[in-house]
Amino acid sequence: MQGRRLATTDELIAIVSPDSDETLARLAEWTDERGMDLSTVDVGDDIGDVYDENRATLGVTLGGDGTFLEGIKTFSPRNIPQLGVNTGTLAFLARVEPEDLADALDETLRGRAAVDSRQQIHVDAPGVDATGINDVMIQQVPPENPIDRKVTRLDVYADEEYVGEFEGTGLAVSTPTGSTGISLSASGPVHYPVNNHTLQIVPLHTHKLGVRPIVVSPETELRIVTQGQASLLVDGGRAHTILTADDEIAVTGADQLAHVVRTSYDDHFFTAITKKLGWDVRDAEVPDEKRLENRSPTRSGTTGESTGFVERALTVATEAAQAAGEPLRELHGQVESVHHKTDKSDIVTEADHQADRIITTVVRNEFPNHNLFSEESTRQRGTDSDYTWVIDPLDGTGNFAHGNPNYSISIALIETGEPVLGVVYVPETDELFTGIADGGAWRDGDPIETTDRDALDESMLISGYDPDGTFLSHFYQESRGVRRLGSAALNLCYLASGSADAVWEHDTYPWDIAAGLVIAREAGARITDEAGEAFCFSLETDGRTALLGSNGPLHPALLEHMEDGVPALTQSEGEA
CATH class of the missing domain: 3.40.50.10330 (Probable inorganic polyphosphate/atp-NAD kinase; domain 1)
Structure with missing residues (x-):
């Protein structure tokens, strides 16, 4: 989270x-x-x-x-x-x-x-179906007669592969969080628990020097079979049962994290x-000289305290987008199981609302004097600031409503009317596109750039809103294909990263394209209107604003081939 x-x-x-x-x-x-x-x-x-x-x-x-x-x-x-x-x-x-x-x-x-x-552990055994954050312990039951046998034997399997027979007091299966408890006392390794999703099998009072702890993934299905009576405890007794011979215990990582x-x-x-x-x-x-923040440079080569304003804004926007992505993923998973249109609309509305609230709250906390402009909420002005945040908390609502994964979160920072920072996050694939004006563009931290194709018949195109299919019909046979994804922000990011050679948008809104413009331009894209004039970004939404984006070398061929298609597009809108 x-x-x-x-x-x-x-x-x-x-x-x-x-x-x-x-x-x-x-x-x-x-x-x-x-x-x-x-x-x-x-x-x-x-x-x-x-x-x-x-x-x-x-x-x-x-x-x-x-x-x-x-x-x-x-x-x-x-x-x-x-x-x-x-x-x-x-x-x-x-x-x-x-x-x-x-x-x-x-x-x-x-x-x-x-x-x-934190990774949790789940156990299913006779009399117990429980989840814990520390460990599962299987150990011998003390005999009534103190001179009777005090050991237990357990057969252990990992994904149906026989691990072996553990003889001794028993064993513990612990999470990284639980590695500092019983497992540590039994000479098991200490695991750093932060976002560490592993399990370890630690023998307790083993009778063989060669038996050592084993680390497995949380997806590993451990099956433990008792050879006699044994006691099973989860998290020190929050769940407990007594097992008999030949009982089977299934242990694996829990799906639910803590x-x-x-x-x-x-x-x-x-x-x-x-x-x-x-x-x-x-x-x-x-000691101060050992602290990482005093030793490690940031990406820009400066220490954390002197990180620039734009880099700080990029960090805030990235964290806001990722935070908003969590409820979108959760609600998106509910859409496919809903059969009534009104119920789906309620989920989409709730998704928009939650994502917008998270992003605007985070931005307002860090930059209280900046202006905010979101598709889902009214424009909020700061105190005569030159900076405006333009937010689309859910670009691709139609896709989202139908369970399609092609939706995104778009956050841009505008300085005196020009986009200077862009973040586009894709919750379902966990892809993060970022860009800083005059600073570069990245996908998941790696630099990206556009393709260099200049031949239309070798190029893949993406179309945004195309009201009567004119762009599709005009270019489909002349290119390697025209795709429509349903998210303007994603269209520009895929242009930037080389997944497409050109993008056409019949009409745009500032919240759809502000972040993608920065990312695409910094990756080397050329962005114009339908006549080839430089695209002018504006926060005003009156009138149609078309956008043609390409890798650059392909732009002349696109404009030449559009000469007959553009009047048709314009006319269809006027007649409508």
Whole structure:
């Protein structure tokens, strides 16, 4: 989950452990001051009565790691991000101290916190169907007679391949988050948990020196067969059962990730293990000369503090687009299962609204004096700023409504009337196109450029809105084909990256093309009107504004072949 998405949080739900009254009072004061809704439940209680799935919710736990784990169990199935506040003793997961609560929440709701997507583990066995964030333990049941056998034997398979027989106290299957618990105590490796989606099998008190931990992917299907009685525990007993001989246990990575909010007021992972687990290759505090931000240059060759305004704006726009892409993907997945047109329209409207709200909130938080111009909301003016953000939160709504993946998010920054920065994000493919005027164009961080074809019969064309099919009929036989994708922003990006040699748009709106113009131009594209005159971008939407874009060398052939087609296009509009 992108941390910028948290900027649109509507309400907080807190899971509260005993002896957290003082911290809860601080939380209540903070929400009252900001006019936010706060609901509280005791540890172990369900949040169903206070949770509204139609509102953007942040989960907060007040307690130690036990309360944090209860929060994961409660919040993650509902895809709610969680911030852990430590009111316990040895807290390794809940790392915000009560005195930093207000500052940490301010940072979170400004969209400046990070969200770790933590791998969870799922187990299915006789008497247990559960998900945990730490580990699954299978171990021997202590015998009634202390002199009876105290070991267990477990047969382990990975994707139907026999791993072997584990003899000893048992074994643990842990996530990276759980690698610092039982697995570490059994000499398993510590895994850096941030966006690390692996599982590890760690033998407990093995009777063979050669048996070592094994790391597998979360897609690996582990099957564990007991040779005798065994105890199974998930996350230290939050789910528990006693197994008998020949019982089968299926363990794999859970589909649902846990979203853990991390702020600058948290101890970082290696600081936490240094302080709490005795990691002795470094001190608890990192010396200034060792800090990465003081050693690593940015892409432009300057340090983080001196990064230019445009680069900062590009970072904000990129994060806003990726944050808005998350609810679009979620809602897009619902469209195909809906059969009623009105219901589909509701989903599309909600998608537009959510994406627009995220983007405008993020931009307004970072640049409060700038103007905002979005297709989905009224124009918002700043304080005599030369900068205007032009936003299309969902370009390709027709595609979106029919389950087609060709839709995009378009964000551009305009300076005194000219586009200077563009970001186009494709949620379904996770492609990110970016461009800075006089700075270059990129796809997923790699430079892009247009093709160099100059022959029409060797070229692939893309058409935007073509009301009576004139462009299609005029060029289809003369080229390698004319495609229509249904997203003007994507059309320009595919021109920029060489997936097409030319683009035609019968009519354009500023929010459709502002970002794509920067990207295409910086990749080497030539952009004109239908007569070959330089294309003039304007925020005004009165009248038809046609656009012809090409790789450059192909432009003369396009214009020559359009001479007979353009009057037909113009006439068809006038007669209509």
